[in-house]
Amino acid sequence: MSEKQNDKPKKKTKRRLSRSAIVLIVGIFIIAIPVTIFLAILGISALQTGTPREGSRFDGDLQPEIKAEQVETLKADLESIASLDSVEVVLAQGQLRIYIDTNDTLSEEQVDSILTNAYNKVNAALPIGTYFTSKESGKMYDLQINVYTSPTASEIGADDSRQYKLLHKNAAEEQYGIDDLAHPKNPSLAAELEGLDTGTESTEETESGEGE
Numbered sequence: 001m002s003e004k005q006n007d008k009p010k011k012k013t014k015r016r017l018s019r020s021a022i023v024l025i026v027g028i029f030i031i032a033i034p035v036t037i038f039l040a041i042l043g044i045s046a047l048q049t050g051t052p053r054e055g056s057r058f059d060g061d062l063q064p065e066i067k068a069e070q071v072e073t074l075k076a077d078l079e080s081i082a083s084l085d086s087v088e089v090v091l092a093q094g095q096l097r098i099y100i101d102t103n104d105t106l107s108e109e110q111v112d113s114i115l116t117n118a119y120n121k122v123n124a125a126l127p128i129g130t131y132f133t134s135k136e137s138g139k140m141y142d143l144q145i146n147v148y149t150s151p152t153a154s155e156i157g158a159d160d161s162r163q164y165k166l167l168h169k170n171a172a173e174e175q176y177g178i179d180d181l182a183h184p185k186n187p188s189l190a191a192e193l194e195g196l197d198t199g200t201e202s203t204e205e206t207e208s209g210e211g212e
Helices: 002-007 019-048 068-079 108-125 187-211
Strands: 084-092 095-102 142-148 164-169 177-180
Touching: 068 084, 068 095, 068 108, 095 108, 108 142, 108 164
Parallel strands: 095 142
Antiparallel strands: 084 095, 142 164, 164 177
16 A cells, blocks of 8 residues: 555645745846837937938928028019129028128118118018018018128227118017117217226236236
């Protein structure tokens, strides 16, 4: 009897994972997920290195769009204004910029008249309310009109007769503004500040000479 009982197959006992082993496996999975995602991002970035990104920051904006043909027509209209040396019209980065170089002998009143005339021609070809005023549905173009007798405003002195006027209208603005880039709004304050700058430069030169 004892031999027959010994011949019976032994039942296999299933080994259960300990609690620490389960915690270890779960921890490995938790760590592996973000690491895998990070490595995937690195791999995609490496593959796309040197590849230009397509798209525009104006997606959904600038509707209606200003066409190249409209820019050429506008330039021809502006060139019909009297007393001009050159006209340049640039459409880039959601902004229409116009540069009008006039005769050097023109007065401030004449430059102002040309600036107003140029704005009216822009409005006739590209209505301000349509192309240069933002809507709830999206942003529209910004406008700049530069009219000058000297292209470098920084070289024009306070008592200089040369002119540089800038008309600007951001799409978010209801009305345009005009800046005189050639002459300060407050000449006395500008002269005072210029005197302070000159005094500072003189002091620095004196100290430099003493140091030598």
